[in-house]
Amino acid sequence: AQKVTQAQTEISVVEKEDVTLDCVYETRDTTYYLFWYKQPPSGELVFLIRRNSFDEQNEISGRYSWNFQKSTSSFNFTITASQVVDSAVYFCALSSGGYNKLIFGAGTRLAVHP
Amino acid sequence: SQTIHQWPATLVQPVGSPLSLECTVEGTSNPNLYWYRQAAGRGLQLLFYSVGIGQISSEVPQNLSASRPQDRQFILSSKKLLLSDSGFYLCAWSISTGVPGELFFGEGSRLTVL
Numbered sequence: 001a002q003k004v005t006q007a008q009t010e011i012s013v014v015e016k017e018d019v020t021l022d023c024v025y026e027t028r029d030t031t032y033y034l035f036w037y038k039q040p041p042s043g044e045l046v047f048l049i050r051r052n053s054f055d056e057q058n059e060i061s062g063r064y065s066w067n068f069q070k071s072t073s074s075f076n077f078t079i080t081a082s083q084v085v086d087s088a089v090y091f092c093a094l095s096s097g098g099y100n101k102l103i104f105g106a107g108t109r110l111a112v113h114p
Numbered sequence: 115s116q117t118i119h120q121w122p123a124t125l126v127q128p129v130g131s132p133l134s135l136e137c138t139v140e141g142t143s144n145p146n147l148y149w150y151r152q153a154a155g156r157g158l159q160l161l162f163y164s165v166g167i168g169q170i171s172s173e174v175p176q177n178l179s180a181s182r183p184q185d186r187q188f189i190l191s192s193k194k195l196l197l198s199d200s201g202f203y204l205c206a207w208s209i210s211t212g213v214p215g216e217l218f219f220g221e222g223s224r225l226t227v228l
Contacts (some may be wrong), residue, residue: 006157033214043202043224045158047216091157099163100146100214101173106157 002027004094006105013082014113021077021108023092029053032096034068034075039089039107051075082112116141120205120220127227133178133192135223137205140186145207147188148217149180152202164188165210200227 003026013019025034036048049059051068059066063080079086089109093102120137127133139145146165150158160173162180170180177196181189188205202224206217 043222045219050216095214100208101160101163102217104158
């Protein structure tokens with residue numbers, strides 16, 4: 001069975017702090033894809049990154065970075081020097097089995113305070 | 115460019131009343147279409163997906179149904195709403211071929227059943 005676990009329900013930080021959002025996944029497939037989405041207060045989900053199971057290189061995009069480790073089935077997301085605009089709910093998701101169906105974690109609500 | 119719209123944005127309905135949420139996609143052909151539900155404080159649950167006109171797959175047993183009368187139109191319905199149907203409903207689309215890609219989400223429809 002496929003499953004995505006985001007153990008952190010809510011995180012609160014002060015602006016400029018670094019914060020890491022954890023994601024652990026379960027799948028029996030050897031080929032799969034992992035995603036991170038951001039849901040700002042407006043409600044619409046915004047795509048952040050996709051990573052396939054054969055590419056374990058970490059990725060950095062500005063203040064965002066992602067650490068993919070197959071050995072621990074984790075795909076963690078770090079925001080460096082957080083800003084108030086980073087406040088949102090962040091979802092980790094897994095796609096496997098065709099038709100691009102995404103299985104989402106419960107989400108982590110990040111609050112960045114000035 | 116592709117866009118996705120869903121409506122209504124907000125809906126308050128009494129128990130036992132019918133429901134119809136609509137979603138349309140513009141700027142692409144033969145997309146995969148999805149309905150997700152986000153219950154308060156919880157992650158996104160895939161309800162239905164469609165890979166073509168008239169082709170609907172249900173992921174979970176429930177009180178809702180979906181239809182795809184046209185290539186870029188996806189409708190979520192119920193004949194009699196239950197209290198447990200309350201939630202935030204998100205329509206999404208993705209390309210139907212190739213490597214699993216990102217889902218593009220609509221603005222969401224917030225349903226409150228009283």
